[in-house]
Amino acid sequence: MTVAFQGVAGAYSEAAAAQLYPDATPAPYDTFDAVFAAVESGTVEAGVVPIENSLFGSVHANYDYLRTHHVHVEVGQFLRIRHCLMAPSGASMDAIEAVHSHPQALGQCQGYLSDTLPQAQSVAAYDTAGAARDVAESGTATHAAIASRQAAAEYGLQVLAEGIEDHDRNYTRFLGIRAGTAKDHVHPQANRTSVVFALRENVPGALFKSLAVFALRELDLCKMESRPQFGTPGQYLFYVDVAGSYADLPLRRALDHLSEITTEQKLLGAYYEAPVPPA
Incomplete structure (x- = not known):
C-alpha cells in the first residue's frame, strides 16, 4: 500500500502517515492538490x-479539495507537533x-521568533x-x-533550539483520505461525520435553520468552518463536523432535513477519529 503526503522526507505529514497507515509506503508530493489528485486517480x-x-x-485549501475531489475521509488523527530551530553546523x-518554514509552522512559533530572533526575517516555504x-x-x-527533529537528522542540520512552538498543546489534526463516495465507505466504528453545504437563501435565520436540524435531534456539532463560494462573492460554503456516524438514523434524517434548505450538500466522510492525546 502506498500513501501520499505533501512535502519531503522528514515532514510532519510523513509522520502522520506512519501513524495512520503504519504498514504503508509513504510517497511525497509537492502540493496538497497533487496528493488529492493521486488518491482520486x-x-x-x-x-x-x-x-x-x-x-x-x-x-483552508484542504477544505476546498475535500469538496472538489472525488475522495472521502476514512480516519482522523491528532499529532503532537514539536518544532525545532535548525541550521548548518557552526551556526549561532x-x-x-532568516528563518525558513511553512507559513503554518512560522505562525505556530511567531511568539518565540519575535522574542528570541527579532532580527531574523521569516521566509515562507x-x-x-x-x-x-x-x-x-x-x-x-x-x-x-523550523521543522521536526527527524528533518534535522535527515538533512544533517544542527538543532539550535527545541520545543519552540508557542504552546505545549500544539496539535495538528490530520485526515486519511481515499477515493470514492463517503456514503459507500462508512467506517464501522465511525464517531465523526463531516459534511459541506451551501444554503438555498442568504436570508436572516437561514444559518440558524441549518444548525437547528442537528439541535432538534440532539446531535453534537464538533466544528463549523465557512469558506467563500468560488465566483459568488458574499456567498459561503459551510463545513460541519458532527459527533456520530452517518449510519445512525437521527444523523441521516438531519442531513435529509438539511437538504431541504441547501443548494449543495456533500457527505465528506463518516470515519473514526482518535481523541486528542493527553498532555
Missing part, C-alpha cells in the same frame, strides 16, 4: 493531509538572519522539511529552518 491507495492546527487554525543564534533541506543545501550559517 488511484495512483496511490490513500493520502494524508493536515486540516487544522490548534495554534494557527485551519488549512545571534547570527541568524512550501514545506517544513523542504525548508530544512533547502537550508542544508545552501550551507549558509545565517539561515535557519
Whole structure:
C-alpha cells in the first residue's frame, strides 16, 4: 500500500502517515492538490493531509479539495507537533538572519521568533522539511529552518533550539483520505461525520435553520468552518463536523432535513477519529 503526503522526507505529514497507515509506503508530493489528485486517480491507495492546527487554525485549501475531489475521509488523527530551530553546523543564534518554514509552522512559533530572533526575517516555504533541506543545501550559517527533529537528522542540520512552538498543546489534526463516495465507505466504528453545504437563501435565520436540524435531534456539532463560494462573492460554503456516524438514523434524517434548505450538500466522510492525546 502506498500513501501520499505533501512535502519531503522528514515532514510532519510523513509522520502522520506512519501513524495512520503504519504498514504503508509513504510517497511525497509537492502540493496538497497533487496528493488529492493521486488518491482520486488511484495512483496511490490513500493520502494524508493536515486540516487544522490548534495554534494557527485551519488549512483552508484542504477544505476546498475535500469538496472538489472525488475522495472521502476514512480516519482522523491528532499529532503532537514539536518544532525545532535548525541550521548548518557552526551556526549561532545571534547570527541568524532568516528563518525558513511553512507559513503554518512560522505562525505556530511567531511568539518565540519575535522574542528570541527579532532580527531574523521569516521566509515562507512550501514545506517544513523542504525548508530544512533547502537550508542544508545552501550551507549558509545565517539561515535557519523550523521543522521536526527527524528533518534535522535527515538533512544533517544542527538543532539550535527545541520545543519552540508557542504552546505545549500544539496539535495538528490530520485526515486519511481515499477515493470514492463517503456514503459507500462508512467506517464501522465511525464517531465523526463531516459534511459541506451551501444554503438555498442568504436570508436572516437561514444559518440558524441549518444548525437547528442537528439541535432538534440532539446531535453534537464538533466544528463549523465557512469558506467563500468560488465566483459568488458574499456567498459561503459551510463545513460541519458532527459527533456520530452517518449510519445512525437521527444523523441521516438531519442531513435529509438539511437538504431541504441547501443548494449543495456533500457527505465528506463518516470515519473514526482518535481523541486528542493527553498532555
